[in-house]
Each structure stands twice: as structure tokens, then as C-alpha cells.
Amino acid sequence: MSRIEACFSALKSNNKKALIPFITAGDPSLEMTVELMHILTAAGADIIELGVPFSDPMADGPVIQRASERALIHGTNTDDVFNIVTEFRTKNESTPIILMGYLNPIEVMGYETFVEKAANAGVDGLIIVDLPPEESAEFAEVLKPHGIDQIFLISPTTQGERLNRICEVASGFLYYVSLKGVTGSNQLDVKAVDDKLNEIRSKTSLPLGVGFGIKDPQIAENVGRVSDAVVVGSALVERIAEHADNGEKMKSEVSSFIGSLRTALDSIG
Amino acid sequence: MPETNKKSDTSESESYMTMPDKRGHFGTYGGRFVSETLMGPLEELEKAYKKYINAPDFIAEFEHDLKHYVGRPSPLYHAERWSEQLGGAQIYLKREDLNHTGAHKINNTVGQALLARLMGKRRVIAETGAGQHGVATATVAARYGMECVVYMGAEDIQRQAMNVFRMKLLGATVVSVEAGSKTLKDALNEAMRDWVTNVDDTFYIIGTVAGPHPYPAMVRDFNAVVGREARQQCLDQAGCLPDALVACVGGGSNAIGLFHSFLDDKEVSIYGVEAAGEGIETGHHAAPLNAGKPGVLHGNRTYLMEDEYGQIIETHSISAGLDYPGVGPEHAWLKDTGRANYVSVTDIEALQAFHDLTRIEGIIPALESSHALAYTSKIAPKMAKDAIIIANLSGRGDKDIHTVAAHEGITL
Numbered sequence: 191m192s193r194i195e196a197c198f199s200a201l202k203s204n205n206k207k208a209l210i211p212f213i214t215a216g217d218p219s220l221e222m223t224v225e226l227m228h229i230l231t232a233a234g235a236d237i238i239e240l241g242v243p244f245s246d247p248m249a250d251g252p253v254i255q256r257a258s259e260r261a262l263i264h265g266t267n268t269d270d271v272f273n274i275v276t277e278f279r280t281k282n283e284s285t286p287i288i289l290m291g292y293l294n295p296i297e298v299m300g301y302e303t304f305v306e307k308a309a310n311a312g313v314d315g316l317i318i319v320d321l322p323p324e325e326s327a328e329f330a331e332v333l334k335p336h337g338i339d340q341i342f343l344i345s346p347t348t349q350g351e352r353l354n355r356i357c358e359v360a361s362g363f364l365y366y367v368s369l370k371g372v373t374g375s376n377q378l379d380v381k382a383v384d385d386k387l388n389e390i391r392s393k394t395s396l397p398l399g400v401g402f403g404i405k406d407p408q409i410a411e412n413v414g415r416v417s418d419a420v421v422v423g424s425a426l427v428e429r430i431a432e433h434a435d436n437g438e439k440m441k442s443e444v445s446s447f448i449g450s451l452r453t454a455l456d457s458i459g
Numbered sequence: 460m461p462e463t464n465k466k467s468d469t470s471e472s473e474s475y476m477t478m479p480d481k482r483g484h485f486g487t488y489g490g491r492f493v494s495e496t497l498m499g500p501l502e503e504l505e506k507a508y509k510k511y512i513n514a515p516d517f518i519a520e521f522e523h524d525l526k527h528y529v530g531r532p533s534p535l536y537h538a539e540r541w542s543e544q545l546g547g548a549q550i551y552l553k554r555e556d557l558n559h560t561g562a563h564k565i566n567n568t569v570g571q572a573l574l575a576r577l578m579g580k581r582r583v584i585a586e587t588g589a590g591q592h593g594v595a596t597a598t599v600a601a602r603y604g605m606e607c608v609v610y611m612g613a614e615d616i617q618r619q620a621m622n623v624f625r626m627k628l629l630g631a632t633v634v635s636v637e638a639g640s641k642t643l644k645d646a647l648n649e650a651m652r653d654w655v656t657n658v659d660d661t662f663y664i665i666g667t668v669a670g671p672h673p674y675p676a677m678v679r680d681f682n683a684v685v686g687r688e689a690r691q692q693c694l695d696q697a698g699c700l701p702d703a704l705v706a707c708v709g710g711g712s713n714a715i716g717l718f719h720s721f722l723d724d725k726e727v728s729i730y731g732v733e734a735a736g737e738g739i740e741t742g743h744h745a746a747p748l749n750a751g752k753p754g755v756l757h758g759n760r761t762y763l764m765e766d767e768y769g770q771i772i773e774t775h776s777i778s779a780g781l782d783y784p785g786v787g788p789e790h791a792w793l794k795d796t797g798r799a800n801y802v803s804v805t806d807i808e809a810l811q812a813f814h815d816l817t818r819i820e821g822i823i824p825a826l827e828s829s830h831a832l833a834y835t836s837k838i839a840p841k842m843a844k845d846a847i848i849i850a851n852l853s854g855r856g857d858k859d860i861h862t863v864a865a866h867e868g869i870t871l
């Protein structure tokens with residue numbers, strides 16, 4: 191069983207929701223990213239989504255754009271991201287790690303090389319924002335023997351035939367983008383999310399995560415009631431940026447924020 | 460528009476005019492690499508484009524506006540004095556500079572705005588570098604009564620103050636983009652972010668033959684009027700097809716507009732001219748087809764300027780309209796198939812051509828177009844006196860006089 195599968199099945203038997211924080215690799219530094227990952231799991235994260243910085247993050251709002259820029263200014267590259275995961279795995283063998291990024295850094299490395307390095311480092315899933323199923327047949331072939339899941343996004347505009355096709359090719363879990371917009375947007379509507387998740391559930395038995403626009407424990411709890419997992423990105427990255435010059439404060443803020451989300455999700459029962 | 464030109468007599472059966480395939484691929488290039496939220500809207504756009512592009516009513520309205528609003532057909536002008544001075548081929552200039560708003564860009568914005576209206580979108584957005592596409596979009600938005608927002612890199616806003624004011628006069632909102640390198644590519648990212656947020660009522664008018672399918676094909680089709688006219692004008696005025704075509708390549712819309720009708724006339728040589736900036740060898744240029752490699756950016760696979768880890772790198776050209784790290788996927792395919800040649804000229808060479816055309820023919824060309832002229836002046840002397848070159852004069856140079864003056868140490 192893959193780490194992602196094991197994680198969701200354990201949560202399910204305990205009647206719990208998955209908490210998936212997102213941070214950008216290399217922001218504020220490579221070393222701090224590894225530390226933060228351990229802090230996230232200690233505070234209650236079930237899966238970690240690690241952003242791979244890209245110069246042109248078309249689907250991201252300003253908070254994650256700036257995190258990406260900061261990481262790139264420090265010289266963070268794709269091999270550094272793999273090193274972060276390798277380093278994390280020396281102390282944590284169980285928490286699934288999902289890389290989230292854009293296609294070009296993968297293309298330039300070559301699909302085979304990228305996937306091999308990811309597998310060796312201990313990566314469990316990939317979200318490639320600008321690689322829709324229509325363009326990913328070749329990549330899927332490369333992934334298969336390595337047991338890495340390609341996590342597909344579904345959005346409010348995904349309908350009909352396309353929705354069926356995504357449910358067919360997806361593995362790991364499905365990531366529902368809660369709104370029309372970029373990461374960090376504001377207008378999440380829980381009722382609309384619930385309706386769409388019900389539609390998706392009629393087509394797949396995979397766990398359903400929801401992200402974009404989850405900013406605080408209350409929204410996390412509301413979304414957690416209708417989904418299997420919540421992803422929190424910009425609200426967390428913002429806290430990291432705010433305390434960039436005070437590492438200890440950053441760590442305690444991150445820990446208490448994740449803790450508050452954990453408590454909110456666990457109150458669902 | 461459907462291509463009405465019959466293939467010329469050629470023994471080869473292969474046509475270069477059938478691309479892209481159903482999924483928007485030009486060979487291995489093109490495609491649709493966008494976030495999930497845009498996949499549905501792009502399918503909707505593709506459906507509308509395919510429905511209307513061959514519909515008689517749409518074609519009639521498009522052609523009416525090109526004639527009465529844009530001022531088409533644009534002349535094919537025999538630059539006799541310049542040809543004589545260069546001492547070789549006869550040079551004909553396709554005068555896109557005489558279009559309303561002063562460049563080829565308006566052909567595309569008229570087409571897309573008509574499509575937006577038919578799709579019931581009341582708001583249009585655009586990215587712009589030099590401001591030419593922004594002005595062309597703001598212009599049609601005014602004419603068709605649409606709300607218009609133009610994204611422009613903070614850096615470019617500084618460089619192109621006049622076009623910023625033109626857009627504002629036309630009623631557009633100009634949004635300064637502070638992200639990344641603060642230039643055209645970042646403006647495109649920001650326009651995409653707007654579109655993803657406002658897909659229900661917004662039409663994104665992309666300004667060149669880049670972006671996800673169907674944009675590269677659609678923008679080409681709206682600009683293909685350039686080559687359709689030029690081909691017929693050349694037959695009428697010179698009695699034969701040209702020996703060579705030359706056009707500058709930023710994203711590649713004026714170039715593909717000129718080239719497309721000639722792709723199956725295999726005796727016609729085709730040259731696309733990229734910006735070599737301070738010289739290809741310095742790294743300060745904007746010539747992905749000459750010095751980049753294939754990758755994925757802005758929704759399509761094409762040649763890009765990137766570092767070894769696939770991060771997009773900053774470009775340089777004296778011409779803001781060529782300052783882009785990617786290029787339309789059809790050009791990538793035409794390069795690989797060998798049907799077209801992609802060459803480059805430096806800032807200095809383009810400036811020389813700018814002055815030459817101004818002094819010898821009394822036409823002030825855009826700095827973008829000056830790249831095509833500079834390459835024309837390199838090959839013309841090596842050709843026979845009865846050979847013909849058509850160079851695309853994609854825009855007029857009024858917008859560039861501050862840049863040229865500054866380069867020469869003159870304060871206006």
C-alpha cells in the first residue's frame with residue numbers, strides 16, 4: 191500500500207479528516223523547510239504538500255508567487271527540493287509528501303530523470319498544475335512503475351465528459367479547487383463545494399481533498415465536514431513570510447496555526 | 460478564415476497548412492497546458508472559434524471592419540530607392556504600419572472582440588509589452604462598448620508612457636504588474652490569473668500566436684489576412700510570387716500572418732527574424748528559436764529561454780515588442796521541419812535599418828519591424844536584381860522615437 195493510501199485508510203478508520211499544509215520549498219531557506227516539515231507533522235499535519243518554485247507561477251496568487259520568488263532568489267533548484275525530501279525522510283518514513291509545481295522544470299530535467307529522483311527521495315505524489323490529463327499520457331507511463339500518484343485537480347468549471355475522464359485516470363486522491371481563481375482567493379462557498387463533491391463522489395471512491403481559499407480554523411471545519419481532506423497554503427505561507435527574520439517565532443506561529451486547524455478538524459467527529 | 464489559396468505546383472504532396480491537429484498540436488509543439496479551471500473555458504472558446512471562423516456572417520462582419528475601420532487592404536509598397544541603394548533584390552514592404560492604431564495587432568483584436576461579443580462576454584482583458592496590443596485591445600473595446608483591463612509590466616509602463624496614456628484615453632484600466640521580471644511574460648501570467656478568476660463574463664484577448672490552444676491557431680487566422688493580401692498583390696504588381704519573405708518574430712503573430720498563405724509555395728524562402736539584443740553570444744537577447752530549447756510556458760510547448768532548471772530567464776531587446784522569452788508553437792514547428800529559417804539581428808543593426816528606411820523612403824518603422832528590415836538589407840544585396848523580397852512592416856515607429864532618442868543620448 192502506498193503512503194497516501196495508508197494515510198487515508200488510517201484516517202478513515204479513526205473517522206478523521208486529513209490536514210494537508212502547503213509550503214514552498216526553499217522559503218525561507220532549505221534547512222528551514224526541513225525543520226518546518228517536521229513541525230507541521232508534529233502539530234497535526236497528515237500529508238505535506240511541498241511547492242516547487244517556478245519563475246512563472248500562473249495559477250498562484252500573490253502570497254505563493256512571492257514565496258516562489260524568495261526561494262528562487264536563494265537559488266533553490268529542483269535537486270534542492272529532492273534533497274529536502276531525502277533529508278526529511280531520514281526522520282520521517284510515514285508522512286506522504288506531494289510535490290506541487292509546474293511542468294517546465296520537469297520537462298527540462300526529462301520525465302524519466304525527474305521521476306526517478308523523486309521516487310528515490312521518497313516523494314509520493316505529484317500535482318502538476320499545468321499538466322491536465324489531456325497532455326499527460328506520456329508522463330503517466332513514466333510514473334506507473336514508480337508507484338507515484340499523479341494527483342489531478344478538479345475545478346468548478348470541470349464538467350461532463352472531462353470530469354468522468356479525470357475520475358478514471360486519477361489515483362491517490364482528487365484535489366477539488368474550491369473556487370474560480372488563484373491560490374489565496376477569498377470567496378469560498380461551502381454549499382457550492384458540497385454540491386460539486388457529491389457529484390464527484392458519484393463517479394469515484396477516491397478520497398476528496400479541497401483547497402484554495404481555506405484560511406482559518408472555521409473555514410477548515412466547514413469544508414472538512416463535506417470533504418476528506420483540506421489543503422491550507424497561502425494562509426500558512428503568509429505566516430512564514432511575516433516572521434522571516436525571526437526563526438523561533440516563525441516555528442511557534444506555524445505550530446500553533448496548524449494546531450488550531452487540527453483541533454477544528456477533529457471537532458467534526 | 461479558410462485558406463482559399465490553392466497549393467502551388469509542387470511535386471511534394473505534404474502541406475504545411477493543415478496544422479494544428481485536433482488537440483492543438485503543431486507536431487510536438489502547442490497543446491493546452493493550463494490549470495484545470497481554464498480547460499472548460501478553453502473548450503468553450505475553441506467551439507465558438509470553430510463555429511464562427513467559417514461562418515459567412517462572421518467573415519462578412521470581420522472583413523467589413525477590416526476594410527472600414529482598420530483601413531485594409533494595406534498597400535504592398537515597392538521600396539525602389541532602398542532596393543536600388545542595396546543593389547540587389549527588389550524590396551516590397553507590406554504596410555501594416557498604415558493600419559488604424561499603427562500595427563498589425565488590430566487585425567487580431569478586431570477578430571477576437573467580435574468573437575467575444577458573439578460569446579456574450581462584456582469584459583475583455585489583455586496583456587501588453589510595448590503597449591501596441593494593449594492599445595489595439597482598448598481601441599476595439601471602445602468601439603464595441605466593452606469594459607477593458609490591460610495588464611502591463613511595471614517596467615514596461617515606465618518605458619512606454621505614451622501608450623499607457625493612449626489606453627487610458629480609450630477608457631481602459633491599465634494594471635501595473637509588479638511580479639517577476641515586471642515585463643511582458645509577467646503581464647501574461649497576471650492576465651491569466653484575472654481570466655481564471657472572472658471566466659464567466661471575461662474574454663482574454665491574447666496578443667500573439669502563443670498561449671494555449673486555440674489561441675495560436677486563432678490569432679494566426681485573424682492575422683493571415685496579411686499574407687493573403689500580400690500574395691495576391693505581389694502577383695498583381697510583379698506578376699509572380701516573391702523569392703523571399705521576411706518578418707520579425709516576437710511571439711510571432713505578424714510573421715505567421717505574412718507566412719501562412721505562402722507555406723505551400725515551397726519556392727518562396729521564409730525568414731523569421733528574432734531579436735539578438737546585444738548579441739546572441741552575450742546572453743542578452745530575446746531569441747528562443749536561435750538560442751533556446753523546447754519547454755512549456757503560458758499554456759503551450761515551444762522554444763523557450765530558460766536556465767538549466769527550467770526557470771524562465773530575462774530577455775533583452777531594444778524593442779519592447781520582441782522582448783519575450785517564448786515564441787508561438789507554429790514557428791517552433793516550422794523551424795524543426797525546415798520550412799522556415801529563423802535568424803537574428805542585434806539592437807544596433809535594427810537601429811541602423813530604422814534610420815535607413817526613415818531617410819531613404821520617408822517611412823519611420825517600428826523598432827520591431829526594423830529587425831525584419833535589417834535582415835532584408837543583409838540578404839538583398841546577394842540576390843539578383845529581379846528577385847523579390849516581401850518584408851513585413853508590422854508597425855510604425857512613432858511610439859519608438861523616445862527610445863531611439865535616448866539611445867542616441869538625445870533628450871526630447
Ligand SMILES: Cc1ncc(COP(=O)(O)O)c(C=O)c1O
Binds near residue numbers: 710714
Ligand atoms: C509593430 C510590432 N511588430 C511586431 C511585434 C511583435 O509581435 P509579434 O511577433 O506577435 O508580431 C509587435 C509587438 O508589440 C509590434 O508592436
